[in-house]
Amino acid sequence: ELLDWLASEFVAGGWRMKPLHRQIMLSSTYRQASVQDVEKSKHDPQNVWLWRFPLKRNEAEVIRDTILSVAGTLNTQMFGPGVHPRIDPSVIATGSTSKWPVVEKEGPEQWRRSVYVFVKRSVLVPMLEGFDAPNATTTCDRRLVTTVPTQSLQLMNNVFGNDQALLMAQRLRREAGAELPAQIDRAYWLAFQRPVTDGQRAAAVEFVQAETEQHVARLKDDASVYEADRANVAAERALADFCHVLLNANEFVYVE
Secondary structure: HHHHHHHHHHHHOOOOOOHHHHHHHHOOOOOOOOOOHHHHHOOOOOOOOOOOOOOOOHHHHEEEEEEEEHHHHOOOOOOOOOOOOOOOHHOOOOOOOOOOOOOOOOOOOOEEHHHHHHHHHOEEOOOHHOOOOOOOOOOOOOOOOOOOOOHHHHHOOOHHHHHHHHHHHHHHHHHOOOHHHHHHHHHHHHOOOOOOHHHHHHHHHHHHHHHHHHHHHHHOOOOOHHHHHHHHHHHHHHHHHHHOOOOOOOOHHHEE
């Protein structure tokens, strides 16, 4: 019945697609949130009747670009040749020919949007491949959306994610000042585009303070850091740990 009605509306609208798209997208069903409802879930656990918006994970390129964006490092330069992000040498060695340059430390040159990442069929950027970016060896009419442990491991352990978490922490200190609650408020706005709740702020403050104490203890034996700088370095690294937590959150990776 719904398809028949949409078809009749399409014909009545002069066979024009845009008004039909607008009508669908402005409907209450299309504009729903993904919030769970226990009672509705009991009656329709598979969401067949569309009582909520189905959770949708961001595409691989969007996840990488968003990490760069919240860290304040996204290079918005347009056009030009493809860029080569850092890939572990062991991954590069799997290619038939070594044509991927070894990048020791990434910078703005590599931090461009993922649409500019060079695509080599025999060597794919592990982060993009892990989040189901097409492999470019076959045609792809629709991307797969998998949920596997390696995706979480990449976000937690990948050098890219750790580096960007530290750069995000530095951004918070620049933009929000030295007060930890203000830094946490800014972090939530950047990562989730929403205000932090009182409970979340309190938990975050407790987490960062505990991490700071641990980093201070570790830095006691680190001769590369001056004693006078240890408190500041420990605070920055603890804030980076908190940023890393946000970048690993489902709310960051999924569209609600």
